[in-house]
Amino acid sequence: MRIRRKVSMLVLMLFMLSIVAGCSQGGDNGAAQQEGDTIKVGINTELSGPVASYGSNAANGALLAIEEINAAGGVLGKQLDPLSRDCKSIPDEAMSVSAALVGEKIVAQIGPLTSGNVAGSTPVMMENQIPLLAPAATAVNVTVDEKTNKVRDFIFRVCYRDSDQGQRMANFALEDLNVKNAAIYGSTSDDYATGLAKYFKEEFTSKGGTIVAEEGFVNGDKDFRATLTKIKSADPEFIYVPGYYTEVAVLIKQAREMGITCPIGGGDGWDSPDMVSVAGAEALNNTYFTNHYSVEDPDPAIQSFVEAYKAKYNKLPDSFAALGYDAARLLADAIERAGEADPVKVKEALEATKDFPGITGTMSIDENHNPVKNIVVIEYKDGNLISR
Numbered sequence: 001m002r003i004r005r006k007v008s009m010l011v012l013m014l015f016m017l018s019i020v021a022g023c024s025q026g027g028d029n030g031a032a033q034q035e036g037d038t039i040k041v042g043i044n045t046e047l048s049g050p051v052a053s054y055g056s057n058a059a060n061g062a063l064l065a066i067e068e069i070n071a072a073g074g075v076l077g078k079q080l081d082p083l084s085r086d087c088k089s090i091p092d093e094a095m096s097v098s099a100a101l102v103g104e105k106i107v108a109q110i111g112p113l114t115s116g117n118v119a120g121s122t123p124v125m126m127e128n129q130i131p132l133l134a135p136a137a138t139a140v141n142v143t144v145d146e147k148t149n150k151v152r153d154f155i156f157r158v159c160y161r162d163s164d165q166g167q168r169m170a171n172f173a174l175e176d177l178n179v180k181n182a183a184i185y186g187s188t189s190d191d192y193a194t195g196l197a198k199y200f201k202e203e204f205t206s207k208g209g210t211i212v213a214e215e216g217f218v219n220g221d222k223d224f225r226a227t228l229t230k231i232k233s234a235d236p237e238f239i240y241v242p243g244y245y246t247e248v249a250v251l252i253k254q255a256r257e258m259g260i261t262c263p264i265g266g267g268d269g270w271d272s273p274d275m276v277s278v279a280g281a282e283a284l285n286n287t288y289f290t291n292h293y294s295v296e297d298p299d300p301a302i303q304s305f306v307e308a309y310k311a312k313y314n315k316l317p318d319s320f321a322a323l324g325y326d327a328a329r330l331l332a333d334a335i336e337r338a339g340e341a342d343p344v345k346v347k348e349a350l351e352a353t354k355d356f357p358g359i360t361g362t363m364s365i366d367e368n369h370n371p372v373k374n375i376v377v378i379e380y381k382d383g384n385l386i387s388r
Contacts, residue, residue: 036078037078037079038078038079038080038081039074039075039076039078039079039081039107040081040083040105040106041066041080041081041082041106041107041110041328041331042085042098042106042108042109042110043059043062043063043082043083043084043085043109043111044085044094044097044098044101044110044111044112045058045059045084045085045086045087045111045324046086046087046088046089046113046117047059047084047086047088048088048089049088049090050219050244051089051114051244051246052089053273053320054113054114054136054272054320055086055089055113055320057317057320057321058110058135058136058320058324058327059084060313061309061320061321061322061323061325061326061327061328062082062110062111062325062327062328063082063084063328064308064312064313065325065326065328066080066082069328069329069332076335076336076340076341078341080328080332083101083104085097087111087112087117087120087121089114090117090120091116091117091120094112094118094120095120095121095123095124097121098120098124098125098132099124102124102125102128102130106130107130107131107335107341108130108132108133108331108343109121109130109131109132109133110132110133110135110324110327110328111132111133111134111324112137113136113137113320114136114137114190114192115134115138115139115142115190115191116191116192117137118132118134118142119141119142122152122155125154125155126152126154126155128343129344130154131154131155131156131331131334131346132154132155132156133158133327133331133350134155134157134158134159135157135159135320135323135324135326135327136159136292136319136320136323137157137159138157138160138161138162138165138192138267138268139161139162139195140163140195141191142155142157143155143369143370144368144369151367151368151369153347154343155369156350156365156369157369157370157371158323158326158327158330158360158363158371159292159323159371160292160370160371160373161370162192162195162199162267163195163199165199165267165375166195166196166197166198166199166200166203166242166267167199167200167202167203168375168377169240169265169266169289169290169377170200170201170204170207170209171203171207172265172288172377172388173204173238173263173265174208174209176377176388177238177263179209179237179238179263180208180209180237181211181236181238182209182211182212182236182237182239182240183211183212183213183214183215183231183234183236183238183240184200184201184211184213184214184239184240184241184242185213185215185216185224185227185239185240185241185251186216186217186241186243187217187242187243187247188216188218189218189220190219192242192244192267192269193243193244193267194242195242196267197214197242200240200242212234212235212236213230213231213234213236215230217243217247217251219244219246219247222250224251224254224255225254225258228254228255228260229258231260232259232260236262237262237263238262238263238264238265239255239260239262239263240264240265240266241264241266242266242267243266243269244269244270245269245270245272245274245278248269248270248275249272249274249275249278249279250278250279252279252284253278253279253280253283255283256279256282256283261286262286263287264287264288265287265288265289266287266288266289267290268289268290268291268292268319270289270291271289271291271318271319271378273318275380276380276383281382281383282382284380284383285380285381287379288378288388289377290375290376290378291319291375291376292322292323292360292361292375292376293322293360293361293376294378294387295317295318295385296384296386296387305317305322305325305359309321309325319360322359322360326358326359326360330350330353330356330358331346331350333353334346334349334350334353335349337349350365350369351365351369352365361373
């Protein structure tokens with residue numbers, strides 16, 4: 001989702017920053033947060049709007065983790081107090097929610113999910129020196145200002161970057177699927193999808209592959225047949241479709257109806273139960289996407305999380321639920337290591353994270369506030385998700 005800030009929104013942002021300026025110093029804010037028996041944690045996610053599936057599941061994962069942490073005694077002898085709010089999948093609303101949460105004296109914020117919505121929250125969190133943990137914002141510029149190459153001091157993520165997953169899918173197509181040429185048909189509406197397309201193309205061509213067609217769609221599109229006809233005529237061996245499930249499920253369904261049988265791949269934006277319900281299990285056969293973990297992984301810690309999530313929410317946890325869970329547990333770990341609920345000290349503890357055992361992989365935070373971790377490729381097979 002692109003961020004189109006109008007002058008009025010800039011004025012609103014400055015107004016909100018002025019409201020919370022009184023609690024903008026990390027140390028002072030942290031001292032206030034340690035009063036009483038709770039530590040307030042903001043959860044700013046997309047509970048409604050176009051990517052509500054992502055935000056709701058991530059919030060559920062974070063809340064489950066906090067419930068478990070509190071049941072085990074909390075952090076520093078205190079209970080975590082989650083303040084869950086809806087940013088409505090809108091960057092400016094994400095900014096407003098962050099400003100309100102800062103006013104409620106949170107020690108840190110989990111979310112939003114998409115890179116554009118995190119960008120909406122970033123000025124507030126940076127100004128007030130309060131850490132933001134982005135569960136699934138994969139754009140490179142989330143944690144680093146690409147114009148200045150400066151790390152955004154208080155912004156962290158627990159997911160991999162678009163560059164990592166774009167390259168991973170390119171190598172999977174070349175090496176595992178043995179294709180020599182590919183088409184790219186992705187969303188042009190947001191930095192997430194355009195970034196994936198860029199990194200896929202760079203890696204694919206640098207390893208000897210050929211791009212035979214490049215096309216784009218706009219978020220909200222419903223009919224992809226005309227462009228799919230053009231792509232079909234180029235006879236690709238593989239089609240890379242970076243985008244969100246809301247469009248991708250319909251696109252794949254129409255591609256299969258048109259007789260396009262080649263493998264199709266994408267990124268973690270595909271991860272939603274709606275993929276199967278909209279596209280159909282048969283249409284999704286021979287499709288693949290990069291993801292953060294597999295619900296089928298037999299690791300005992302992962303299966304314990306899966307069972308706990310199923311018991312609480314009556315459904316399987318997707319990768320966004322797992323990332324939300326990891327974000328909350330990583331934050332609790334950092335607060336414990338910081339020794340007090342002071343945002344600046346928590347930020348420093350996050351920077352020092354080494355070998356944290358997450359559901360989405362063991363992670364260490366690098367100098368750019370990105371986790372060093374593995375990337376899983378998931379295959380749809382008869383409606384089931386299979387780790388490759």
